[in-house]
Amino acid sequence: MNDALRALSRDELEKLLVIYAKNLVALDGTWFQSLERREGMDAAMRHDVEAWRRFSRVEARRIKAFLDLEEHPGLAGLARALPLRCQSAANADELRFDEDGALVYRITDCRVQNARERKGMGFHPCKSVGEVEYGEFARGIDERIGCECLSCFPEATDATCNCAWRFALDA
Template structure:
């Protein structure tokens, strides 16, 4: 894209802007690779501890310099322009960020599927969830200041704050003191397939990883049981359902 340039000083304004975007991308990927390598060397629990510590320091340093350079204020770690937005616009930005995450997930899947086939894409997808679910649970626990073992109430709170919670419709049912059933009443991916006349995407293998790893990362005492998930048959009012039980 910048094949005629021999040095950054030769770039025009548009090319320099493109380089800036690429530098942000490299920073994000490098951050993720650090986490992946620490996890490989020291295990998930230690990697998550280091991730939170490094992210806090890195974010503070980067936003300090960016806010000075671009001329915006910071308020308790939050960029001033976000706080200046109308409530409805901030909610719209929140939802767009979640939808962008889902789009990125789908693009990765389709990229692998088109090159290597469905089985390879599913294998990579399931393995990715084994990494992302514990991270997301840990991130949400940090965000909500949940205790180490928050029980079923903590899990319900955490499920509401998953990225999927902002793009899908979900509910809690059949609650007892020791368990509850979580239903995905409207799944953006499956509903889109349904509108196109396609069969449900068989996501059970990923779901078994996604939900069990997430619940266990929230509270190690919680076990997960699949009630139904495609390709399983399911009623019209949910696409998948999961039972979470708190052990002793």
């Protein structure tokens, strides 16, 4: 860390964290849109899936170490880790445990979908990316955790959120 960052107050650091999260989402969107324009949606999606496959495991490993989680922290560990993901500071999200004890994670206000809508681009069909992104992140926290999509574009079934994911321990 440099001296400029060390000199910031807690309030300034919190504001900067949100800026960093928004910047990360913007960077992800700009490379994706560049590839989408040049090579088409299918090619952009293939590259997006692979980028998130690798990044999600790295992000999970770093957050798991930051939280000092045990090797198999289960859904409780995942519930601590999900809100600390880079995108969580940029999006509005919520977590809850359902009646079966599974963890449900919902993004209720997504910067990516908002930006595409503002630009008249149509919603990003992110389900296939999300399945990899959230699945890999969950397994990076505890390899016993499985991930199921409840709602996500292009198969959004829940109008109260942009996407919803359910995590459970595999039997």
